[in-house]
Amino acid sequence: xxxxxxxxxxxxxxxxxxxxxxxxxxxxxxxxxxxxxxxxxxxxxxxxxxxxxxxxxxxxxxxxxxxxxxxxxxxxxxxxxxxxxxxxxxxxxxxxxxxxxxxxxxxxxxxxxxxxxxxxxxxxxxxxxxxxxxxxxxxxxxxxxxxx
Amino acid sequence: xxxxxxxxxxxxxxxxxxxxxxxxxxxxxxxxxxxxxxxxxxxxxxxxxxxxxxxxxxxxxxxxxxxxxxxxxxxxxxxxxxxxxxxxxxxxxxxxxxxxxxxxxxxxxxxxxxxxxxxxxxxxxxxxxxxxxxxxxxxxxxxxxxxxxxxxxxxxxxxxxxxxxxxxxxxxxxxxxxxxxxxxxxxxxxxxxxxxxxxxxxxxxxxxxxxxxxxxxxxxxxxxxxxxxxxxxxxxxxxx
Numbered sequence: 001x002x003x004x005x006x007x008x009x010x011x012x013x014x015x016x017x018x019x020x021x022x023x024x025x026x027x028x029x030x031x032x033x034x035x036x037x038x039x040x041x042x043x044x045x046x047x048x049x050x051x052x053x054x055x056x057x058x059x060x061x062x063x064x065x066x067x068x069x070x071x072x073x074x075x076x077x078x079x080x081x082x083x084x085x086x087x088x089x090x091x092x093x094x095x096x097x098x099x100x101x102x103x104x105x106x107x108x109x110x111x112x113x114x115x116x117x118x119x120x121x122x123x124x125x126x127x128x129x130x131x132x133x134x135x136x137x138x139x140x141x142x143x144x145x146x147x148x
Numbered sequence: 149x150x151x152x153x154x155x156x157x158x159x160x161x162x163x164x165x166x167x168x169x170x171x172x173x174x175x176x177x178x179x180x181x182x183x184x185x186x187x188x189x190x191x192x193x194x195x196x197x198x199x200x201x202x203x204x205x206x207x208x209x210x211x212x213x214x215x216x217x218x219x220x221x222x223x224x225x226x227x228x229x230x231x232x233x234x235x236x237x238x239x240x241x242x243x244x245x246x247x248x249x250x251x252x253x254x255x256x257x258x259x260x261x262x263x264x265x266x267x268x269x270x271x272x273x274x275x276x277x278x279x280x281x282x283x284x285x286x287x288x289x290x291x292x293x294x295x296x297x298x299x300x301x302x303x304x305x306x307x308x309x310x311x312x313x314x315x316x317x318x319x320x321x322x323x324x325x326x327x328x329x330x331x332x333x334x335x336x337x338x339x340x341x342x343x344x345x346x347x348x349x350x351x352x353x354x355x356x357x358x359x360x361x362x363x364x365x366x367x368x369x370x371x372x373x374x375x376x377x378x379x380x381x382x383x384x385x386x387x388x
Binding site: 004007008011014015018019021022026027029030033034035036037038056092093094095096100103119120121122123124125126127128129130131132 | 189190191192193194198201223226227228261262263264265268269270271310311313314315317318321325326327328329331332333334341342343345346347
């Protein structure tokens with residue numbers, strides 16, 4: 001075996017070992033590296049009240065209610081398998097709306113409601129013009145309206 | 149392959165190729181940016197904010213492609229002892245780091261109005277930041293370890309480049325393996341979830357930035373080769 005071939009084999013073996021080690025590490029991290037808990041994770045694992053976590057999912061359509069004080073929002077977060085009620089007081093990001101993704105930072109209270117201290121909007125990987133969505137953008141009010 | 153180990157043969161191709169990459173790259177890049185700003189429709193959800201995608205996506209691609217190039221150059225350097233591969237590794241590092249930084253900066257600017265945050269420690273953002281640190285470490289190591297006399301990176305730097313390549317699939321899969329704030333991949337083998345009317349200038353800027361990246365790498369390789377020549381001549385003069 002020539003020295004060149006020896007080095008090639010060594011490099012390939014080292015590369016395979018590296019990739020294996022990386023994949024092992026990544027799969028071991030799987031849950032720990034998750035950025036947020038989905039409602040189903042919360043139900044499966046149980047998160048004690050008061051523990052600071054992030055809760056992520058979709059805002060259930062029709063669940064978003066604004067309290068009379070104008071800054072408190074109540075909504076349900078779902079991942080399709082479980083649904084959790086949440087409450088937030090403050091300014092929500094523009095993209096936060098029903099049927100869209102949300103990541104809430106906060107903790108559960110004793111009654112099982114998630115009390116969020118901060119809201120982040122999570123959008124999906126689809127991008128399209130408004131016409132396709134069947135929506136009209138009102139430049140004056142910055143509101144989307146359903147045309148049909 | 150070893151035919152190009154001869155710098156003058158490499159330069160004969162690299163010199164005209166630099167212009168052939170640079171100018172079409174510039175045209176595509178400007179055309180793509182203008183079309184992305186002026187011609188394409190706004191996104192149904194994000195409005196005009198979506199246009200930053202025409203810079204953000206090519207920057208992310210080149211940041212990752214740059215390190216993949218470093219890894220390939222490292223194998224060629226370590227296995228075949230090809231001197232130009234060692235020079236290529238050094239030449240790729242700076243523009244790779246630059247595009248990774250552009251990706252992080254544009255992502256941060258994009259994140260504020262859409263997600264409501266400049267920065268979060270989710271899998272995608274953290275692994276991309278790690279890539280920037282890997283680039284900085286690679287550059288520091290390349291400058292700190294003894295040179296091979298031809299301006300290439302040292303073998304230990306090449307090994308570092310090879311080891312760091314493990315981060316590339318992690319970046320790619322970070323939004324699939326872990327819950328993350330960053331959305332999943334839009335463009336996959338099955339197609340694109342970006343509507344065609346928004347997607348097409350991205351092809352222009354992707355190709356334009358890529359050609360530019362190639363031109364920058366060739367220019368840097370030529371600079372290193374020219375410096376070698378100067379140093380050799382100075383040494384000859386010093387010896388008298």
